[in-house]
Amino acid sequence: MTTTTRRVDVRYPATEIDNKWQQRWEQDRIYHTPDDDPRPKWHELTMYPYPSGDLHIGHWYVMAPSDCHARFRRMQGYNVLHPMGFDAFGLPAENAAIRNGIHPHPWTMSNVENMRRQLRSMGPVYDWEREIVTCLPEYYRWNQWLFLQFYKHGLVYRDEAPVVWCPSCNTVLANEQVVNGACERCDALVTRRSLKQWFFRITKYADELLDFSGLLDWPDKILTMQRNWIGRSEGVEIAFDISHFGLETKEIRTFTTRIDTIYGVTFMVLAPEHPLVESLTAPEQREAVQSYVEEARRATEIDRLSTEREKTGVPLGAYAVNHLNGERIPLYIADYVLTTYGTGIVMGVPAHDQRDYEFARKHGLPIRTVIAPPEGQEPARAFTGEGVMVNSAPFNDLPSPEGADAIADLVEENGWGRRTVSHRIRDWLVSRQRYWGTPIPFVYCDDCGAVPVPDDQLPVLLPLDAEFKPTGESPLAINDEFVNAACPACDGPAKRETDTMDTFVDSSWYMFRFASPAEDGAPFDPDLLGSWLPVDQYTGGAEHAVMHLLYSRFFTKGMRDMGMLDFDEPFLRLFNQGTIIAGGAKMSKSRGNVISPDAYVGIFGADVVRVYLMFLGPWDQGGDWTDTGINGISRWMNRMWDLFQRDPADLPEVVDESALSDTRRKLHQTIEKVHTDLDRFKFNTSIAALMELTNHLSQAWNRQTIDPSLWRECTEKFLLMLAPFAPHIAEELWERTGRPYSVHNRSFPKWDPALTEEETITLVVQVNGRLRDRLQAPASISEDEVKEIALASPRVQTHTQGKTIRKLIYVPGRLINIVAT
């Protein structure tokens, strides 16, 4: 504990109750999820954790509220599947192996065991009979099987490509794993290499992945991030003539979104890695070009991608011809042009593109305006807006959008190019030169090439007798027994692929595995998949927006097209929780502000920790953990422990009816509030409503304004509402007040709208919009009566004196505003 402040006494046996009920629930399997159940299904999934070894408060913050929501759905009558598993492959296990000499397998499995124990201490409704651990062969064999299915359907391929390389992790990375030019995991600056690697053809689904209509309720933020990541641009691919070189290739093609600026092209730029660079370079430029290419290759990604960077480049000493006006355009290479986007060649229009403008200024190239900027446009920048076309031969005086259309028509008619769409997203590179992952099921044979491992030879087992060297060299590559294999096609000597799969492959389909986790003839039983998927509600962090959440959508669409399933989207609804911080700062070991849930659970019990996490702020905005804050929840639980064990027989039998109806109204208003707020993940305000109810009941007891029968009703309904939030204390009080086991198999209470209505209202009286008086009135009061009593109020009269009343605005049941001047 980090606290030095006073702590409230825990006045009920919290940890004893935790243990008692956790054992009982497990023994009775009350959270077992049956497959054959007539109730409607509800699949509520929380992103499964990486088994790092210790359950952090951040894990609780992710899991406790979603458990509460799943419990709420159970009590609403759904057959709820709320599964849990472990994303067990990945680099930390391997780094630990290199550092401490512990093999990743036992390291990971002991972490899984410990985290499973810690997760159980939360008292969640997880059905542990469905747990999955991705590093076990019974799971990862299906990664291999699916990989081969994707391969057979043309959605997996192997290619030599410039790839992002992390020199510290000694592996390539997916584009999604590069953050600001650095490795997402270790922060080392990444470089580029050219390697033969395996890819998933996610670009095939680029346009369908932009269609979010199948997603019922996803945060806009995630949709925007995915939209930007996929990056669809409409434009024209247009050829420039290079037939004067006498090469086999007669033209170079470029992609532009601004074909309306084609008459403003004064140079062209190729990416340094472009395959035509060598053959287009003039002899006198050879040396300069070669050294520039070499430099670009060595530069880190952060250097190359910086927008501040000067626009360096070298001329090739050659030119291409613009078909539209026959002009000769000088060719350059420059590293601001990316080989992976469009055609890897850019037409330079310095007057209307800021990057081209900077390049032209630096290299003394002409800048020709072809879209007239509005008056007063400063000339030190490119004008990128729309306008009237000039210096564009037959298209002058056209508004530029119209001109673009006309030019595109002309280009297509002459066969110089065509309208097309370009995407920013690249295919998903999944090869990793690491050990602790799923072996890629391919064998390389000198005669047959890359041969897929036949299904009946799966899984390709990850050998457990691996040797870890501090050089980071993959233990698979130096394991002869693993590497040497017979070619499945010709039976000759062959070598296994020693790369493993990105762990995001595991998480791309794990939600399907929960439908039938023990299935051993297929990744899942199709009938059970149909009855449990898609996931109705997914919860987890927004950091997965363009990785896991995009990859799983791709997997779903690919598997649908292979006939494995019949839905389009894996996750119908998505909710992103925020981040929990401590003392106003992000938790970190160096700050010494890391909160360990175990210590708090040991003192206060699981319920207090659960409820505090849900109370400290709106779930989607994250929150700040304070030790004084958790005291408040512990106090509340102490109070309810005392309150609901009182004997209702001590209350008077005859009580004033209006007091009773006040309490009844409060009860029904609370049910409505908790119900609607839980529906929308507003845990903090639903807990506040429950607190208000206990405060009200405590006061009613002290004033003896409640009778035994209503007390019993309030107790019952309160405990039912409490159950999803604080399952242990709710169950214990349910038992202690003589109610039959289990509160968790009961229905969530319903409210009667007629009983929530107020009998008297507080009528707010404003003069010119300022509050002047509050009057108690029956809810049935008529507008005329309101006007009468409002105008009669002395407090109102002091402000209307000497003025003329112009208008009366009446909002029924709420307020009246007197406009007087």
Next chain:
RNA sequence: GCCGGGGUGGCGGAAUGGUAGACGCGGCGGACUUAAAAUCCGCUACCUUCACCGGUGUGUGGGUUCGAAUCCCGCCCCCGGCACCA
């Protein structure tokens, strides 16, 4: 630079066109206690006032409205994401 979220008491937050500050923390006063802690009761936005009354107040400057934390426009600050994508 672009996109998204946000700015409300001493603090976490509530209120999405109609009583600003629910609920909780902290603080202050009281009860209980030899005492302290815990617990219980009361008060607690700020200014003015013994009190009532009154005034001010939701980052900032304008606007719309009978009425704005809430809607619109400009600006400042914080957090997250993307960023030479032609």
